[in-house]
Amino acid sequence: xxxxxxxxxxxxxxxxxxxxxxxxxxxxxxxxxxxxxxxxxxxxxxxxxxxxxxxxxxxxxxxxxxxxxxxxxxxxxxxxxx
Numbered sequence: 001x002x003x004x005x006x007x008x009x010x011x012x013x014x015x016x017x018x019x020x021x022x023x024x025x026x027x028x029x030x031x032x033x034x035x036x037x038x039x040x041x042x043x044x045x046x047x048x049x050x051x052x053x054x055x056x057x058x059x060x061x062x063x064x065x066x067x068x069x070x071x072x073x074x075x076x077x078x079x080x081x082x
Contacts, residue, residue: 023056030068038082040069 004014029049032040054061073080
């Protein structure tokens with residue numbers, strides 16, 4: 001903190017740096033459980049990390065959870081989710 005203040009970062013910039021660092025750490029704590037051949041679910045132990053990660057990056061938790069376990073491909077105007 002002392003070094004950041006000596007480099008004249010504002011309080012807001014410092015808080016944002018800590019948020020980025022924390023969000024990366026929470027993202028790294030998210031574990032997945034296999035659910036079939038090509039599918040997975042977010043581990044029940046990782047729900048807190050998903051909640052914290054979503055809050056730190058400012059997105060909806062349910063949308064983030066869905067995005068982490070599904071992919072969406074659009075070909076020739078048709079969207080396929082898996």
